Amino acid sequence: MLSVRDAEATIFNAIQPLDNQQDIEFVDLLMANNRILATPVTSSFDFPHWDNSAMDGYAVRYADVQQARANKPIILTVVEEIPAGYQPQVTIKPGEAARIFTGAVMPTGADTVVMQEKTHQEENRIFIFAAPQLEEFVRRKGDFYQAGKQLLPAGISLNASEIGVLAGAGREQVCVFRRPRVAILSSGNELVMPEEMLKPGQIVDSNQYALATLVRELGAEVLLLGIVKDDPTALKEIIDYAIANADIVISTGGVSVGDYDYIDKILVSLGAKVHFSSVQMRPGKPLTFATFPNSLYFGLPGNPVSGLVTCWRFVQPTIKKLAGLSKGWEGKFLKVRSHSELQSNGKMETYVWGKLHLVNGGYQFHKAEGNDSSGNLINLAQTNALAVLPVGKTLVYSGEEVFVLQL
Ligand SMILES: Nc1nc2c(c(=O)[nH]1)N[C@H]1C(S)=C(S)[C@@H](COP(=O)(O)OP(=O)(O)OC[C@H]3O[C@@H](n4cnc5c(N)ncnc54)[C@H](O)[C@@H]3O)O[C@H]1N2
Ligand code: MOO
Ligand SMILES: [Mg+2]
Numbered sequence: 001m002l003s004v005r006d007a008e009a010t011i012f013n014a015i016q017p018l019d020n021q022q023d024i025e026f027v028d029l030l031m032a033n034n035r036i037l038a039t040p041v042t043s044s045f046d047f048p049h050w051d052n053s054a055m056d057g058y059a060v061r062y063a064d065v066q067q068a069r070a071n072k073p074i075i076l077t078v079v080e081e082i083p084a085g086y087q088p089q090v091t092i093k094p095g096e097a098a099r100i101f102t103g104a105v106m107p108t109g110a111d112t113v114v115m116q117e118k119t120h121q122e123e124n125r126i127f128i129f130a131a132p133q134l135e136e137f138v139r140r141k142g143d144f145y146q147a148g149k150q151l152l153p154a155g156i157s158l159n160a161s162e163i164g165v166l167a168g169a170g171r172e173q174v175c176v177f178r179r180p181r182v183a184i185l186s187s188g189n190e191l192v193m194p195e196e197m198l199k200p201g202q203i204v205d206s207n208q209y210a211l212a213t214l215v216r217e218l219g220a221e222v223l224l225l226g227i228v229k230d231d232p233t234a235l236k237e238i239i240d241y242a243i244a245n246a247d248i249v250i251s252t253g254g255v256s257v258g259d260y261d262y263i264d265k266i267l268v269s270l271g272a273k274v275h276f277s278s279v280q281m282r283p284g285k286p287l288t289f290a291t292f293p294n295s296l297y298f299g300l301p302g303n304p305v306s307g308l309v310t311c312w313r314f315v316q317p318t319i320k321k322l323a324g325l326s327k328g329w330e331g332k333f334l335k336v337r338s339h340s341e342l343q344s345n346g347k348m349e350t351y352v353w354g355k356l357h358l359v360n361g362g363y364q365f366h367k368a369e370g371n372d373s374s375g376n377l378i379n380l381a382q383t384n385a386l387a388v389l390p391v392g393k394t395l396v397y398s399g400e401e402v403f404v405l406q407l
Contacts, residue, residue, distance in 0.1 A: 001280040003391070004313070004349045007289065010275050011314055014291050015321045018177045018247075020154060023324075026173045029166055032158045034219050035176035036324040041152040043169040046142035051106040053082075054137040058119060058126055059100040059110035061092060062134045073120075073127040082107060097126050106138055113137035155326025177324035182215045183246035184208055185225035185238055187253040187263065188302060193227070206377055207252040207307045211300075214311055215250070218319045230260040239266055243295045247322055250315060253302030256286040263299040264288055272297060280391060282348035283374035284310040296322075304377035309351050309386060312407055333388070333403045340367035342396040344389040351386040353379070356404065365404055383407070 002010075018024075024038040053059060060076060068074040076097040080090040084103040092098055092109030099121075100106070100113060112132050120127040145151060151169060152162060158174065166174055191205040192198065205227050212222045223246050228238050235254070242249040254263040255277065267274050272290040277299075279287045283306035288299030298315050300307040313331065320329035336356065344350035354367040365387050370379050385404040389396060396402050 001278055001285075002276045004279055004281050007276060007279045007287070008314065008317075011289055011296075011318055012321065014275070014289075014296060015318055017322055018180065018324045020177070020324070023178050024175050025178050026175055028173055029163055029171060032163055032166075032174050032176060035158050035174075035179075036219075037152060037154050037156050037158055037162070038175045038177045038324060040150050040154045041166065041169065041171070041174070042148055043145070043151050044147050045169060046147050047145040047168070048139045048141055048143060050141050052139050053100045053102060053104050053106060053113045054139050055113050055115040056101050057113050057115040057137065058128070059092060059098040059107055060112050060114055060128070060132075061094060061096075061110055062112040062132070064094060064097075065112070065114065065128050066131050066134075068128040068131045070129045073129045076126050076128065078121070078124045078126050080107065099126075111135055111138065153326070155324055157325060179219055179221040180248060180319055180323050181223055181246040182220045182248045182250060182319065183223040183225055183242035184211050184215065185242060185249075185251045186227050187230060187235060187251055188227070189230045189260070191227045191253075206304055207300075207302070210304065210308055210377070211250060211252070211311055214308065214316070215319065218316060219323060220248075220319050230254060230262065232262050232266060235262055236266045236269065239297075240270055243270070243292045243297065247295055248315070248319065249295055249297045250300060250311070251298070252300045252307045255288045255299040255301055261286075267297060267299070280348050281310075281313075282344070282350050284313070284351070285348065287314070289314075301374075303374040305353070305374040305380050308377075308380060309353070309374075312386065312405065313351070331405050333405055334363060335401050336363040336365050336404055338365045338367075338387060338396050338400055338402045339398060340365065341398045342367060342387055342389060342402065344394055346392050346394040349391050350389040350393075351405075352389065353383045353386055355383050356385045356406065363404075365402060 020038050065074045079096045081099040082088050082104045083101050088107035092107050098107045114132050118130045186205045186208045192202050194204050254261045267290045274290040277288045286301045287310050290297040300310050317329050342352050356363045368379050368383050384407050387402045387404045
């Protein structure tokens with residue numbers, strides 16, 4: 001059976017990230033949170049834009065004050081006051097200083113700032129009690145960034161600091177990748193919507209809700225296609241529609257070996273390349289991955305835990321990579337100590353769901369209590385991590401380190 005690692009490699013190789021010419025849009029900065037930058041950004045400004053003071057104090061000539069001592073202060077004449085936002089009018093000459101504030105423009109003639117706490121002012125005379133370093137507390141024009149260089153690279157997620165940088169560069173809008181479109185459908189004769197009265201044999205289609213929430217959290221646009229009966233004609237029609245309208249199609253159910261599990265056959269009849277139909281993992285063994293010329297297809301298993309686990313493990317990084325993220329789209333595995341004893345039959349790569357608790361500044365994994373059937377979605381609620389037992393590993397003892405996928 002295909003290993004998780006090989007399944008992952010097959011999927012990741014098949015991803016065609018969004019195009020940085022066609023799949024882009026301009027959005028207002030305040031709407032750009034979590035969006036992915038499509039083109040590198042440069043600025044025509046230097047940062048800082050001009051030499052300025054990093055402290056409230058006095059702008060001085062270093063040569064004047066280098067001999068200042070606590071018992072032998074240097075006395076200078078204050079010739080101008082320079083608050084932030086003011087263009088200095090006076091050149092500082094030997095024996096002179098300017099009162100200056102944090103962020104204010106350095107006056108010509110001065111090269112150093114003495115912080116206020118090291119001075120004493122009497123009318124227009126300033127006493128300096130300690131020698132500063134040359135150019136101390138001066139932020140030079142271009143020290144942080146020089147105009148024309150790359151300010152932000154393409155392919156990064158825009159969050160507080162990046163959006164602040166763009167605002168600082170005078171941008172009102174930013175060019176980002178469009179959101180990937182992800183179609184979601186649920187297959188099964190037993191499925192109904194939450195508002196419907198359950199008849200014997202029926203259950204609510206919870207997968208659609210869980211997966212739509214996850215996909216949306218990942219920044220994608222969701223095309224919800226609802227419930228489709230285990231009927232090859234109806235399924236074929238909706239899947240045909242989905243692949244024409246989405247970058248990624250996710251279905252749940254119908255991928256195992258039962259008589260009503262039609263997904264693989266339909267994919268083949270629609271011309272898909274089916275790369276694999278099962279993976280050596282638990283939960284999630286029946287997992288179909290197929291490609292069409294313009295879309296990727298994930299046939300996730302119907303069991304609600306299996307559907308979410310395979311979505312976290314495979315679809316989540318796929319959405320991030322396809323969305324244009326250049327780094328960090330892979331799952332994040334942390335090595336932590338397991339508080340609980342974890343077991344596996346050793347034949348499958350096994351994912352155990354549970355919670356990471358912060359204990360003395362380090363994470364500890366606690367397996368979810370209760371029935372861990374892959375049909376029991378209730379057991380997954382309030383968890384935030386999947387511990388991974390590789391093939392061959394039958395036991396993780398309490399206190400042993402284990403890799404976990406943080407959710
Ligand atoms: N003979 C075998 N039978 C099964 C195998 C196997 O290897 N050999 N694998 C089992 C495993 S593991 C899983 S997982 C399931 C996967 O089944 P399907 O993907 O074909 O899904 P269904 O048969 O349609 O449904 C399975 C299960 O999940 C419930 N379900 C389905 N859709 C939803 C939904 N949208 N919301 C909530 N629950 C849903 C459905 O009612 C079933 O109980 O196959 C095993 N069988
Ligand atoms: O793998 Mo199934 O995915 O155990 O329930
Ligand atoms: Mg089935």
